[in-house]
Amino acid sequence: MMKTITEINEKLKNGEAVILNAEEMIDLVEKEGIKKAAQKVDVVTTGTFGPMCSSGIYINIGHSKPRIKLSAGECFLNDVPAYTGYAAVDISLGATALPPDDPRNKYHPGRFIYGGGHVIEEFVKGKDIKLVAKGYGTDCYPRKKLETFINIKDVNEAVLFNIRNCYQNYNCGVNLSDKTIYTYMGVLKPNLGNATYCSAGQLSPLLKDPYYRTIGIGTKIFLGGGVGFIAWQGTQHNPTVKRKHNGIPQAPAGTIAVIGDLKQMSHKWLRGTSMLGYGVTLTIGIGIPIPVLDEEIAKFTAIKDTEIFTQVVDYSKNYPEVLAGSLGEVNYAQLKSGEIELQGKTGLVKVPTASLSSYYKAVEIANILKEWLKEGRFLLTEPVEKLPGSETELTCKLLKERILTE
Amino acid sequence: MTSKKIVLKFPKQLGDKPVIYKLVKDYNLEFNILKAVIMPDEEGLLVMELKGTADNYKNGIKYLESLGILIQPLSKDVTRDEEKCTHCGACVTICPTFAFIVDKKSTPARKIVFDDKKCIACELCIPACPLQAMELHF
Ligand code: SF4
Ligand code: SF4
Numbered sequence A: 001m002m003k004t005i006t007e008i009n010e011k012l013k014n015g016e017a018v019i020l021n022a023e024e025m026i027d028l029v030e031k032e033g034i035k036k037a038a039q040k041v042d043v044v045t046t047g048t049f050g051p052m053c054s055s056g057i058y059i060n061i062g063h064s065k066p067r068i069k070l071s072a073g074e075c076f077l078n079d080v081p082a083y084t085g086y087a088a089v090d091i092s093l094g095a096t097a098l099p100p101d102d103p104r105n106k107y108h109p110g111r112f113i114y115g116g117g118h119v120i121e122e123f124v125k126g127k128d129i130k131l132v133a134k135g136y137g138t139d140c141y142p143r144k145k146l147e148t149f150i151n152i153k154d155v156n157e158a159v160l161f162n163i164r165n166c167y168q169n170y171n172c173g174v175n176l177s178d179k180t181i182y183t184y185m186g187v188l189k190p191n192l193g194n195a196t197y198c199s200a201g202q203l204s205p206l207l208k209d210p211y212y213r214t215i216g217i218g219t220k221i222f223l224g225g226g227v228g229f230i231a232w233q234g235t236q237h238n239p240t241v242k243r244k245h246n247g248i249p250q251a252p253a254g255t256i257a258v259i260g261d262l263k264q265m266s267h268k269w270l271r272g273t274s275m276l277g278y279g280v281t282l283t284i285g286i287g288i289p290i291p292v293l294d295e296e297i298a299k300f301t302a303i304k305d306t307e308i309f310t311q312v313v314d315y316s317k318n319y320p321e322v323l324a325g326s327l328g329e330v331n332y333a334q335l336k337s338g339e340i341e342l343q344g345k346t347g348l349v350k351v352p353t354a355s356l357s358s359y360y361k362a363v364e365i366a367n368i369l370k371e372w373l374k375e376g377r378f379l380l381t382e383p384v385e386k387l388p389g390s391e392t393e394l395t396c397k398l399l400k401e402r403i404l405t406e
Numbered sequence B: 001m002t003s004k005k006i007v008l009k010f011p012k013q014l015g016d017k018p019v020i021y022k023l024v025k026d027y028n029l030e031f032n033i034l035k036a037v038i039m040p041d042e043e044g045l046l047v048m049e050l051k052g053t054a055d056n057y058k059n060g061i062k063y064l065e066s067l068g069i070l071i072q073p074l075s076k077d078v079t080r081d082e083e084k085c086t087h088c089g090a091c092v093t094i095c096p097t098f099a100f101i102v103d104k105k106s107t108p109a110r111k112i113v114f115d116d117k118k119c120i121a122c123e124l125c126i127p128a129c130p131l132q133a134m135e136l137h138f
Helices: A005-013 A022-040 A116-124 A295-301 A332-336 A359-374 B019-027 B054-066
Strands: A019-021 A043-045 A048-051 A056-060 A075-077 A090-094 A129-134 A145-150 A157-165 A172-174 A181-183 A186-188 A195-197 A220-223 A226-233 A256-261 A270-275 A279-287 A289-291 A309-314 A329-331 A339-344 A347-355 B002-010 B030-038 B044-052 B070-073 B077-080 B100-103 B111-114 B134-137
Touching: A019 A022, A019 A359, A022 A043, A022 A295, A022 A359, A043 A359, A048 A359, A056 A116, A075 A090, A090 A116, A116 A129, A116 A270, A116 A279, A157 A279, A172 A186, A195 A332, A220 A256, A220 A359, A279 A359, A289 A295, A329 A332, A332 A339, A332 A347, B002 B054, B019 B030, B019 B054, B044 B054, B054 B070
Parallel strands: A019 A043, A172 A309, A195 A347
Antiparallel strands: A043 A289, A048 A279, A056 A090, A056 A157, A075 A129, A129 A145, A157 A256, A172 A195, A181 A186, A220 A226, A220 A279, A226 A256, A270 A279, A309 A329, A339 A347, B002 B044, B002 B070, B030 B044, B077 B134, B100 B111
């Protein structure tokens, strides 16, 4: 039994398609088996809502009178530096950008109260954003200074373009040292005082299509409360990491680059985020529909937390020093139980766990996507091109550092 | 007569000493424990109301301080901005009194419930909440 995306889209248009979120699909497969579930269900929706640093926006603010070319290198949005190395009035802002006068980690751990991620949240919300920029003056762009407010409804284009989002699996972070450390995996208490993880597990998009059979370039997705698309594989896309027999990578693997019209999105799903002692980032909501084309895909979409494993990594030494070695492998059901067991200095210890990505909101995203599909206003797309998969030789490399010579 | 609500932070090695008993016996103070968290091998936290004559109160506090106990007045209040909270769960292992609970039965599942009755206003969650949802009031 095989279905095609065209057939499923027909059903969606007629309101006849059966759509479940990944949680419901797991239950159904448990009750009725893969065969029946594959016949019954047309689409499984997934979701994730977590901090994703490689995110940003680009804007065309429109030409001023007289004209200015912002590329003089100085442009601030609410005092956060934006990048202007494009044509006259195109600018981009990254989620982790910080105002020059932010104390950063001068008094460790820094608070990182406001940065790029927060500007993006306020901009999407429709708040006026203060723009202060300089030009150097040319015959065609004579103006040298611009100070104004900009608003999302007035700019020409406002686009969210994230070069790496939606990691397929991620490390579980711990701290083996004897002092608290402040990382992008949150506050890690000394001597295995806690363990943090950052994946929706059984609801996470790329874990439900582990070999990227249906998720590819051009796939239409839920992005930040609006509609977006997968533009490319994300940076550090690493499809060739070790996988379990069920196809699930045992460590951070695939990633996607995503793009979408910021004007349609909502501040509810794009949230400025401050990681103590680390920096600013953006918490983003992404949801991807997976067409249940055959039994294999049905099986993948029903993979549950107990079958998704990740590595426990020490962020006090191994991660920063890039030393290989995992403190153990745990599955997401264990992580979500509130406690995992790890080998400590004096034997097995129970380590309390905390999540950085919101499962609660991930379910909400999968459900919103379900509604969109049900209403027939969101149809599925055939990928234009496949993402590089485990059959390629693509791996994520370290920097080859070289000595600078004259 | 002095009566105050205070937060005591105990150093590790003090966990098993009869501190409160001494307050009653030697300083004639009345006490009412509001919250107590003492974990083996970790710092202990005690929130209590302490009552007695001004002199006894002062000397009692001095005695506590001589033991290396940190004393703070309990005049702060910590709240959560429900609009800002994303229910991520980062606070769950930060709070020493387990005021954040993962509700596995909520719909959707895993809502993070903040039980402010358990909160002793230690402020640890305030900088640790990535969404700046936890707020301190004086
Ligand atoms: S860390 Fe902050 S945002 Fe996350 S659940 Fe706790 S209070 Fe909510
Ligand atoms: S201030 Fe925050 S961390 Fe401290 S007891 Fe209250 S809820 Fe827990």
